[in-house]
């Protein structure tokens with residue numbers, strides 16, 4: 001990337017929550033690798049809260065999300081979006097999906113017009129039913145070769161601890177994906193490239209919904225057959241939707257599809273799975289919402305994803321059950337009965 005963009009590249013990461021902090025740290029660690037090759041990468045993290053920003057600048061730690069984890073000493077943070085974005089060649093977005101449009105509108109005057117914008121978010125906008133890259137394209141009026149996404153089995157805590165992980169960097173313009181792959185590659189983070197933006201984004205958004213369903217099953221005390229069934233049929237549902245929207249079927253059996261689904265549905269670190277588990281164990285929705293401090297994207301995105309499925313004639317039975325549990329007072333026990341009593345069908349139907 002540095003070869004294409006000059007010897008010095010500034011990367012702005014907007015959002016200093018769980019994934020924004022971790023991703024900024026990945027890029028800062030990756031920058032150290034390239035210093036030896038004569039390149040300089042500056043990484044600046046924007047956060048809303050001064051206490052978090054100060055802690056990152058003064059002690060290389062984000063105590064709210066990762067107490068005890070030492071971040072790269074070269075990582076700088078600021079509460080000023082203009083400062084973070086000034087001269088940035090790459091702008092990475094890590095805020096909740098439903099606030100992205102509003103955030104981008106505020107940041108737009110400061111985003112350099114020749115920057116590449118990268119979405120880390122795994123959601124679908126309520127109302128517009130747009131994927132995050134589409135929201136970026138609409139608000140910023142950027143061409144598709146300068147909008148990319150990163151997705152995959154990326155539980156932030158593990159990666160903040162520098163445990164090995166892989167991901168997919170997707171952009172319809174392969175050259176952009178390759179440039180970003182180089183910028184984000186570190187000793188413990190291995191990005192692959194893809195040109196299938198639709199498949200990668202739908203895989204990321206859908207795994208949160210299926211993660212909620214698997215969490216509910218876990219909370220109800222159900223076993224591995226049930227969870228494997230939900231994961232597998234969840235992948236079928238994800239693939240049906242993604243392919244209908246133009247994705248390559250193979251993307252959904254890759255890291256941003258099956259890979260992320262497995263990580264999310266099997267890990268107690270997943271906020272979506274944990275949310276579902278609490279509901280399945282008998283807590284009320286209000287209790288679970290009150291206890292959930294971080295973003296569980298599937299709760300809201302389940303609604304927009306279901307609408308997207310309906311608008312495109314795609315059968316989404318698991319998503320429908322999740323929406324009813326999250327938003328229409330269907331109990332986990334009722335959802336289970338409704339799901340199991342659906343009409344029987346071939347394993348493969350639809351696209």
Ligand SMILES: NC(=O)c1ccc[n+]([C@@H]2O[C@H](COP(=O)([O-])OP(=O)(O)OC[C@H]3O[C@@H](n4cnc5c(N)ncnc54)[C@H](O)[C@@H]3O)[C@@H](O)[C@H]2O)c1
Nearest residue numbers: 016017018019020094095099120121122154155156294295
């Ligand atoms: N945490 C992970 O393991 C992980 C991994 C991959 C992708 N993601 C995705 O990354 C996105 C961000 O998730 P996260 O884990 O960082 O969430 P988080 O809840 O940990 O952090 C969200 C950040 O956004 C800020 N924020 C909240 N509302 C805001 C608003 N209205 N305007 C501006 N900032 C706001 C919060 O203060 C916080 O700093 C989500 O789409 C998520 O699915 C998360």
Ligand SMILES: O=P(O)(O)OC[C@H](O)CO
Nearest residue numbers: 152153154155270271272
């Ligand atoms: O904690 P979750 O459920 O948002 O999942 C985090 C990551 O998306 C896993 O890849």
